[in-house]
Amino acid sequence: MPGIQAPDPAAPLDDSNNRGTLLSGSRIRIAFTAFTVIVIGVLAALVFAMVAHIFSRLTPTIRADLEWKAKHGASELAHLTDVGIVLGDAKQLKDTFTAYAKDDADILALVAADTSGTVLSVYGAPSGLPAQLFHARPNELNRQVGSYGVWTDVMIEGAPVGKVAIAVSTARLDAGRRLENNILVGGSVGALLAVLSAFAFVSFYISPILRLTQNAFKRLEKTTESALEAARLKSEFLANMSHEIRTPMNGVLGMIELLHGTPLNEKQLRYAHTLHASANGLMTVLNDILDFFEDRGGEAGPPSVCL
Numbered sequence: 001m002p003g004i005q006a007p008d009p010a011a012p013l014d015d016s017n018n019r020g021t022l023l024s025g026s027r028i029r030i031a032f033t034a035f036t037v038i039v040i041g042v043l044a045a046l047v048f049a050m051v052a053h054i055f056s057r058l059t060p061t062i063r064a065d066l067e068w069k070a071k072h073g074a075s076e077l078a079h080l081t082d083v084g085i086v087l088g089d090a091k092q093l094k095d096t097f098t099a100y101a102k103d104d105a106d107i108l109a110l111v112a113a114d115t116s117g118t119v120l121s122v123y124g125a126p127s128g129l130p131a132q133l134f135h136a137r138p139n140e141l142n143r144q145v146g147s148y149g150v151w152t153d154v155m156i157e158g159a160p161v162g163k164v165a166i167a168v169s170t171a172r173l174d175a176g177r178r179l180e181n182n183i184l185v186g187g188s189v190g191a192l193l194a195v196l197s198a199f200a201f202v203s204f205y206i207s208p209i210l211r212l213t214q215n216a217f218k219r220l221e222k223t224t225e226s227a228l229e230a231a232r233l234k235s236e237f238l239a240n241m242s243h244e245i246r247t248p249m250n251g252v253l254g255m256i257e258l259l260h261g262t263p264l265n266e267k268q269l270r271y272a273h274t275l276h277a278s279a280n281g282l283m284t285v286l287n288d289i290l291d292f293f294e295d296r297g298g299e300a301g302p303p304s305v306c307l
Contacts, residue, residue, distance in 0.1 A: 036198035044191040085162035097123035133165035
C-alpha cells in the first residue's frame with residue numbers, strides 16, 4: 001500500500017524499527033479498514049449480481065406474458081363481442097367484458113366501438129380516453145404509461161362491424177422494477193452503513209487498543225534499555241571489583257608464600273600458617289561472591305586465581 005513501509009521479514013522482532021513498523025497504529029487501522037471495505041464490497045457486488053441476474057430472468061418473462069395477454073385478448077374478444085357490437089347492445093357487451101376479465105387482475109380496460117369509432121361499452125379504467133386505445137394500427141402492440149394496448153377489427157363474414165381494444169396493466173413490471181431498485185438501494189445503504197460501522201469500530205475500539213499497545217511497548221523498551229544499561233554497569237563494576245580485590249589478595253598470598261621461605265621460629269611459623277589459611281578462606285569467599293554476581297549479571301568475569 002503506498003505511503004506505508006513494509007516490515008523486513010529478515011529483520012528480528014526485537015529490532016525497534018521493524019517492531020515499530022509491525023505495530024504501527026496507522027498501518028493496522030488502514031489494513032483493517034481496507035480488508036473490511038474489500039469484504040463488504042465483494043459481498044455487495046455478489047448481492048447486486050444475484051439480484052440483477054434474477055430480475056433479468058423474471059422481467060422478460062413477465063413482459064412476454066403481458067404482451068401475449070394483450071394480443072391474444074384482442075383476438076379473442078373480437079369473436080366474443082361481434083354480436084353485441086352488431087346489435088349495439090351495451091349490456092351484452094358489458095356482460096361479456098365482465099365474464100372475460102373477472103379472473104384476470106392484469107386487464108386494465110376493455111373497450112368496444114363501432115366502425116365509426118363511437119364507443120359502445122367500456123370495462124375498467126383506461127389510463128386515458130377510451131377512444132385513445134384505437135389510435136395505433138390494428139393488432140399492433142401500443143406501449144403506454146402503465147399499460148399495453150392492442151385493438152383489432154371485429155369481422156363478420158369478412159366485413160368489419162366494429163372494433164375492440166384491450167389494455168393490460170404493466171403494474172407487475174413496474175412493481176418488479178421498484179423491487180429491484182429498492183433491493184439495490186437497500187444493499188447500497190447497508191454496505192455504506194457497514195463501512196461506516198467499520199470506520200467507527202476502528203476509531204472507537206481498535207485505535208485506543210493500539211495506542212495502549214504502543215505506549216506499553218514504548219515503556220517496555222525504556223525499561224529494557226534501563227535494565228541493559230544497569231547490567232552493563234554492573235558487569236563493569238564486577239570486572240573492576242574482581243581485579244581490585246583479587247589482585248591485592250594474590251599479593252597477600254604471594255607474600256605469605258615468600259614469608260614461608262624465610263627462617264621462622266616455631267611461633268612465627270604457626271602465625272604464618274594461620275595467616276595463609278585465613279587468606280585462602282577469604283579468597284575462596286570472595287571468588288564465590290564474585291562468581292555468583294557475575295552469573296546473575298549474564299556475563300563471565302575474569303578467571304579465578306587458583307592457589
